[in-house]
Amino acid sequence: MDSIISTPLFGIALSLLAFDIGCIVYKKAKLPIFNPIIVSTSIIILFLLKFDISIEDYNKGADFISFLLGPATIVLAVPLYKQLHLLKANSVAIISGITVGCITSIVSVAALSNIMGLDSIIGLSVVPKAITTPIGIELSKQIGGIPALTVVTIILVGNIGYAIAPFVCRLFGIKDKVAVGVSIGTSSHALGTTRAMELGEVEGAMSGLSIGLAGIFTVLLVPIVLKLINFI
Known part of the structure; x- marks a missing residue:
């Protein structure tokens, strides 16, 4: 058993099995x-705690899945390409909205x-x-944060989104499809985007x-905004 746990196959198999169960539960519960x-x-988490398996052993395989986060994010460019005309027509509003959203996120945390x-x-x-x-993760390292805590926070925010x-969009009367998509992607990254895709292609x-623009803007804005408000 120990020899299996210490191989990358264990982390990969556990992740895929757990996610498959999660999909079944979601379809049932709705x-x-x-x-x-x-x-x-x-x-x-419960499995690792129950059988006293270290996170290091799990990550030997889980890290392979984490590596795929980058390519998976890039694939989101496919539906964007299909809606390129909307991007061109609303470029100023989209960039302004994402910028304001990023600044608001940074300032609110501080x-x-x-x-x-x-x-x-x-x-x-x-x-x-x-x-x-x-x-x-990389931004957290650069500004002196704790990457592990950053990951937990990102997951929580994504799930809340x-x-x-x-x-929230209905509560504030946000009905425009472009505005809905921009607000969800800017505030809750990839997990929120999966929800946005359920709402519609636009x-x-x-x-x-x-997701991509908010990441770039946040990296550029964090040092400037945090210095302006004397947080660093």
């Missing part, structure tokens, strides 16, 4: 809170960190919460675009 990411993550009296390293770890994981994004395409 509730956002039971989306495959939440369910599969919970299953993996403000809440100060209000709650959190250690600055925790605040810095949470700053990349709204961008995709590969970019968020997946669960409540459509409700929403999914705009959300996919927002």
Whole structure:
């Protein structure tokens, strides 16, 4: 048994099996809170704790799946290409919306960190919460955060966005498909984008675009915004 656990095959098999179970649960429950990411993550954590398996052993295989995050994000360019005319027609509004969303995300983290009296390293770890994981990890390292905490935060934000994004859009009367997609992609990255794709092709395409631009804008804006508000 130990020899199997110590091989990359274990982490890959456990991840795929847990996600498959998560998909089945989601189809049965039909509730956002039971989306495959939440369910599969919970299953993996409980399994590792139950059988006292180290995260290092699990990551020998899981890291292969993590590596695919980059290519998977790039694939989102396909639906965007199909909606290229909408991008051209709304380019100013889209770029402005993403920029404002990124600044709001950064400032809100800094403000809440100060209000709650959190250690600055925790605040810095949470700053990349709204961008995709590969970019968020590197940004966290650059600004002195804790990458592991950043990953947890990104996952939580993505799942929250997946669960409540459509409700929030309805609550504030956001009906334009482009606006819905941009808001979801900017605030809750790839997990939110999966929800946007369920809403429609336009929403999914705009959300996919927002993932990449929000990541780039956040990397560029974080040092400037945090210095302006004296957070670093």
